[in-house]
Amino acid sequence: MADSLEGKVALVTGGSRGIGAGIAKRLAADGASVALTYANSKDQADQVVADIAAAGGTAFAIQADSAVEADVVASVTETVQRYGQLDILVNNAGGGTFATLDEMATADIDRTLAVNVRAVILAIRESLKHLGPGGRIINIGSINAERVPFAGISVYAASKGAIAGLTRGLARELAPKGITINNVQPGPVDTDNNPADGPAAPLMLAAMALDRFGDVSEIGAFVSFLAGPDSGYITGANLNIDGGFTA
Ligand SMILES: NC(=O)c1ccc[n+]([C@@H]2O[C@H](COP(=O)([O-])OP(=O)(O)OC[C@H]3O[C@@H](n4cnc5c(N)ncnc54)[C@H](OP(=O)(O)O)[C@@H]3O)[C@@H](O)[C@H]2O)c1
Incomplete structure (x- = not known):
């Protein structure tokens, strides 16, 4: 256990699998008490909590559908009720429906925007009731806000582009409060959502400098740095961690 986040409380949305689980584990390993949300995967969320506890950390899981405003608000409230404060929001x-626009139903478009954009805005607004000086907000955007080298992800890319703009705008609003906000834009990372051996993998690898997908632990390490005491001069930044996808 490192101690760079000792005494801090973090809320990580979507912490039951993939990148979010990697982030939750790393923040806990660095000393934070971690609340993590999930939509459906209770068993996997409980396993992440158990893994964190087995490693000597502190965590608990909250069922909260990011598409539902009341769930988003409740996840912030539950975190503060459990741990008494909130310092870090991730x-x-x-996710999204991967299809060309002519194949997408309005409900799919709405869901992508609700989870990837609206929920982020609502979680930040609610968290600002608790975050104080030194507070950290870290959004997980996507490298597809910068580059879209194949068809079928336009609405997803639009949603992540919105996060880049939100991050810039809120940096101006939150600086006077001593809170930083940054947007981590991963390239291909091996998860259920984007498996390194999936059908789209060759397309992605062809666009990259490094000939491999990222590991969730690499995103977790980057997020932990941004959550910690050494990143105080970084705000409003859209930070690529992409294996050279944009090189
Ligand atoms: N993997 C990549 O290559 C990549 C690249 C760039 C950006 N990203 C971004 O990184 C983030 C995580 O992606 P991932 O690849 O780790 O995805 P993943 O493996 O599909 O995991 C998604 C996580 O988010 C949760 N989640 C999804 N919809 C939710 C909702 N409506 N309410 C609450 N939780 C919800 C899931 O919970 P359940 O387990 O309950 O379903 C799960 O914990 C996403 O924002 C994605 O756009 C991923």
């Missing part, structure tokens, strides 16, 4: 939950 907006990670997200």
